[in-house]
């Protein structure tokens with residue numbers, strides 16, 4: 001899965017209207033807490049772990065979706081690209097978790113992680 005379909009749903013340059021009530025850094029910190037625990041869960045790999053992973057992956061996808069709509073940020077094409085990748089990778093992780101497919105889960109996790117780093121390089125002070 002690529003970010004293409006997601007980007008089409010919200011064309012680059014479309015103005016977002018979402019305003020965070022929380023500081024972006026707080027939201028990021030909680031997302032990171034969830035995100036960083038995912039590989040160990042995938043390694044454990046019980047049905048219970050995959051059930052939790054699916055939920056957590058959906059949460060990460062939703063954060064990507066939300067970040068892509070933040071007012072004042074979403075006019076930037078690369079911001080939309082990074083958030084679109086995070087959303088698509090989150091959805092793909094959820095899909096793999098639902099199938100108990102650890103190998104593809106890992107691939108999508110790495111894609112998501114790559115989007116964290118790329119966006120931070122550009123937008124994090």
Ligand code: HEC
Nearest residue numbers: 024025026028029032035079082083086115116119123124
């Ligand atoms: C679209 C851009 C973007 C993506 C994608 C993104 N981040 Fe961030 N992140 C930011 C920005 C901008 C900040 C700085 C926020 C601030 O302090 O105002 C930040 C800050 C953070 C912080 C520091 C928070 C603090 O206040 O100490 C953490 C941790 C973090 N991100 C984790 C992640 C993780 C994990 C991912 C991927 C799963 C991710 N981020 C994806 C843009 C992004």
